[in-house]
Amino acid sequence: MDAQDLYHDILGRFPGVLGRIQQSQVYYWWNRSFEDQYRLHHDQFISAGMLLDRAVDHGVIMVS
Numbered sequence: 001m002d003a004q005d006l007y008h009d010i011l012g013r014f015p016g017v018l019g020r021i022q023q024s025q026v027y028y029w030w031n032r033s034f035e036d037q038y039r040l041h042h043d044q045f046i047s048a049g050m051l052l053d054r055a056v057d058h059g060v061i062m063v064s
Contacts, residue, residue, distance in 0.1 A: 003027040 001009070007026040011018055041047040056062055 003030040006030055 040050040
């Protein structure tokens with residue numbers, strides 16, 4: 001689900017928030033939730049290595 005679909009889903013489920021929440025706010029929190037999943041370290045190279053290590057644990061083969 002992308003941010004726009006999430007925004008429309010929120011409006012459909014909670015019509016009372018119309019006018020009180022903006023699509024940009026939903027995008028911000030949607031984006032932050034994905035960052036929290038893949039940013040494992042403040043250094044981007046260390047974080048990438050950590051993600052690769054996790055991928056190997058799930059059967060991904062690293063090519064050197």
